[in-house]
Amino acid sequence: MSLTVVGSIAFDSVRTPFGERERMLGGSAIHFSLAASFFTEVRVVGPVGDDFGDDEVKVLEERGVITEDIERIEGGETFFWRGHYEYDMNVAHTDDTQLNVFADFDPKLSDASRSAEMLFLGNIDPELQRRVRASCAAEFAALDSMNFWLDNARDALKQAIAEVDCLLLNDAELRELTGEPNLARAARAAMGLGPGVIVAKRGEYGAALFSGEDFFAIPGYLLEDVRDPTGAGDSFAGGFLGYLDSRRAAGEPPDHAILRQAMAYGSVLASFNVEDFGTERVRRLTRDEIEERLRAFRRITAFDVDPITT
């Protein structure tokens, strides 16, 4: 049971209608690994600069995340993103992106990271995703991406997708990737590229899962307080793959029932992520809170099937 994540490690400055924060710990690999840490052993791979200090490392280590493969680039600065959200928090507005050490990122994985049983390729250049995938032994690899790579490296992205077992994308991106306006058809088309499991992320509306002939849909957990949606998709992926790894049977693909539970755990982690800025909520999260919300989630989505009586 072990899970390696390769992705961005960042400082994020974020403004929403509910407040703002400067230079919070962020990035896809960070949100993913904190969420996954509740379920399994996580190794995080990514570059940082001199501005990445002990406080940041401590956030990860307090959650048991193994940080040996965080690569310090001397004289460099950590990836920086500045953005804001209006009241429609499904849409992030980017105000500034400074790639910094991320511009020349050349992932170097330790033997331990390479031999993890599961691998998550966060949203980075698909050529890097391919190289990492090829260097890892993982029995089950998943990939996230975004419209930037669809527009600028479509062929490489398609090849990267062909080499993983699970693709996670926003529903609009899945439609763009396949040219299919219908989500169910888009998911089938994406399966045709290679992965047996497709997860369509739908922001506040939840997520849908396609695997083999099976499909599953879960609404978003309805929250009265959403303060900062940054990282929700990566927290979803962390909960989803972290749970899958915790229930993994060697040599077998995850079964449908476990995939569904993983979707629910992913949704729960995403729902906590957005309750506060950056990693603030997930940092102070407990397993009891996760399981309590999972039960609540089941309550708010469950219905009986009684026949028509008239």
Add this chain to the structure above:
Amino acid sequence: MSLTVVGSIAFDSVRTPFGERERMLGGSAIHFSLAASFFTEVRVVGPVGDDFGDDEVKVLEERGVITEDIERIEGGETFFWRGHYEYDMNVAHTDDTQLNVFADFDPKLSDASRSAEMLFLGNIDPELQRRVRASCAAEFAALDSMNFWLDNARDALKQAIAEVDCLLLNDAELRELTGEPNLARAARAAMGLGPGVIVAKRGEYGAALFSGEDFFAIPGYLLEDVRDPTGAGDSFAGGFLGYLDSRRAAGEPPDHAILRQAMAYGSVLASFNVEDFGTERVRRLTRDEIEERLRAFRRITAFDVDPITT
């Protein structure tokens, strides 16, 4: 057990990426009553012109809908709507609206319609909705509306909402009505206007229910073939209220479990509605198909709750 619906009866000309149709039977009262007819006795109230013939009446009567209160305006023409959809079928583009006999609609309800136990006020002028509500004995009344009335008759709409037990609106309209960007808060605020039950319709993403302290969310049923979304919201309302009426206990508000099942039945009816143009699919629908899809719906949304094992 009886349900009266007051709303538009129309001819719709619709073009989608999957075909087009001229002058199909449509309108909120039509889609609603066909959907509700699978569950209870439905009376439909609304005006039509000379162009509304026996063929149209037959569609309703074949489903057992009572058409006595369809008012024929001699020398008049039936309400007409022309619209189209692009690949994003969540958005209807209106190309032409001819109110015709609907412009001077003054609802006249028979004693039987007025004494029905449930009432649905389809999307019409809120002053008319209020007048109909006041003239009816219904123990449980529900109301649908749209942004046009929010923009042009906000105060009247708020008064109409205050006089019903259940409000159904698109989620964006619920936010606009209350000025609350967060859906859960918007629903609470709408409850503050009067209704104890709020249903937020979310197009292909499903629907959410708020009643008292309870809430419930259901994703949209994932279909590979969506041909025409016109009337989906009214079919949802018809399935929802039709089922509620079939399970009604006199003098008592609907309980949470029944409201949830009603949400599922509403979603099922909406999912059939969109599979073909206008009323084509619901017309040939059977109870067995409805119940089969309800079971399928439960399968695609259900998950177990297993604790974290590590």
